[in-house]
Amino acid sequence: MASGKAQFRVGDSVMHKKLGKGDVLDIYPLGEDTVAIISFEKSGQKKIVLKYANLELVSRPKVEAEAREEKVGRESKKEKPAEAEEEAEEEGEEAEKGPVEAVLEEEGEEDES
Secondary structure: OEOOHHHOOOOOEEEEOOOEEEEEEEEEEEOOEEEEEEEEOOOEEEEEEHHHHOEEEEEOOOOHHHHHHHHHHHHHHOOOHHHHHHHHHHOOOOOOOOHHHHHHHHHHHHHHO
16 A cells, blocks of 8 residues: 555556556645545546555656656767777777768878879
8 A cells, every 4th residue: 555745746657446547647735645636547537635545556657857867878878989989099099980981081092192
């Protein structure tokens, strides 16, 4: 049994034994209690005092900050071409060139002679 504001967030999908599946639209304090407005698929919108609701969390959408952190983490793992070239130069090696760069470089060498 879950209760209290900390257990649920706006946007969560929840399950109630009698009312079925619903989405949390709003959560607000009411005295010492916390009330949630939930839109249930079959029974419509209801105001429920969370400590009496016996709700189960079905799913929780990712919060923007979590999604942003995940995206930044993925991007930082990818090596960018400019960074690869700089690292190769530091190591005294030539960075791998793509087909366009290789052709342009070859054409440039021909013009110099």
